[in-house]
Amino acid sequence: MTAASLEVREVSVGYGPVRALNRVSVDVPEGAVVAVLGGNGAGKTTLLRAVSRTLRFHGGTISSGTITFAGQRLDGLTPDRVVAAGVVQVPEGRQVFARMTVADNLRAGALGARGAHRGRRAAAEARERVHELFPVLAKRAHQRAGLLSGGEQQMLAMGRALMARPRLLLLDEPSLGLAPQMADRIAETVREINARGTSVLLVEQNAAIALRLASSAVVLEVGEVALSGPAGELAASDEVRRRYLGVA
Ligand code: ATP
Numbered sequence: 001m002t003a004a005s006l007e008v009r010e011v012s013v014g015y016g017p018v019r020a021l022n023r024v025s026v027d028v029p030e031g032a033v034v035a036v037l038g039g040n041g042a043g044k045t046t047l048l049r050a051v052s053r054t055l056r057f058h059g060g061t062i063s064s065g066t067i068t069f070a071g072q073r074l075d076g077l078t079p080d081r082v083v084a085a086g087v088v089q090v091p092e093g094r095q096v097f098a099r100m101t102v103a104d105n106l107r108a109g110a111l112g113a114r115g116a117h118r119g120r121r122a123a124a125e126a127r128e129r130v131h132e133l134f135p136v137l138a139k140r141a142h143q144r145a146g147l148l149s150g151g152e153q154q155m156l157a158m159g160r161a162l163m164a165r166p167r168l169l170l171l172d173e174p175s176l177g178l179a180p181q182m183a184d185r186i187a188e189t190v191r192e193i194n195a196r197g198t199s200v201l202l203v204e205q206n207a208a209i210a211l212r213l214a215s216s217a218v219v220l221e222v223g224e225v226a227l228s229g230p231a232g233e234l235a236a237s238d239e240v241r242r243r244y245l246g247v248a
Contacts, residue, residue, distance in 0.1 A: 004030045004070045004086065004167040004199065006051065011065030011075075013046050013055065013223075020046040020060065022223045026201070028168060033190070033200040035210035035231065037244055038220035044203040045092055047220070048170045051201070052089035053079045069168065083112035086167035092176065092203075094157040098146030102137055105145050105156055106130060109163030123163065129196075130159040133189055151182035158189065168199045175206050187213055207244035211235040219244070 006028040013021040021043045028034045036044045049055040050062055051074060067074045074082050097105050110123040131138040134155040140148065145156055154174055161169060171190065175183035187209050194200050194213075204210035211217060211231045219227040219240065227234060234240045 007068045009066045012063045015060045028199050028201050033194050033214045035214035035217040036203045037207050042220040043223040053082045088161040088164050088166035089170040090157050090161045092172035094153040096145040096153050096156045101142050103141040105160050106163050109160035112164035126163045130162050134159050151178050171202045
């Protein structure tokens, strides 16, 4: 299979004795935006870490199941090989290199680019696209990243990930802590990134935003898939409306 689709099959994850995911399956077809909803501690971040293989940095391990992207098994790869396979995570809380300039943050992102996307020329092209998406990053290229606003740091974190030219972007809570207007802008950019050909697996506490962007979604509850289906159906379900959309 060559299509750049992600298939997470029956994946279980533990942090030592703590079971964080139990036989979770999710598909991200090529070109899709798929949302992962769920309350605090449901396992959303863990799912992204399992895919990006950064789980090991947090003391977690996959105890069973498989993760495949574009026909290639990701479980068992190192995080840098996952990036090289075209799958890049934007971590929660942004985590930009605060003491480095905006330009250097973007340069760091290009180091993970794969194959034909490597090298100076490719990095310059990627930077141009990132600047098109986020003009403020061009304006502030020589400022320290730590001086940016929260929303701008989120843009930088996304821009840095895009420098590796991902085929699939793993986005963890991009709207967290942002004012509604900025959250909407970030959502618009996610749409734009997707329209340019990158699939997205989106973890979002803000279910209203997530279900607007996504074609399908899964709801995690205590590490298990409680609901899944087309975003429109989930948005209309009483349970999702009551629990995640705040509609009585
Ligand atoms: P949140 O929105 O609060 O980040 P989440 O849905 O992303 O929640 P996870 O962060 O994936 O949930 O956490 C799932 C479970 O795993 C929780 O019970 C959490 O306490 C536990 N957990 C997460 N990270 C670790 C870790 N590094 N070590 C031990 N347990 C962890």
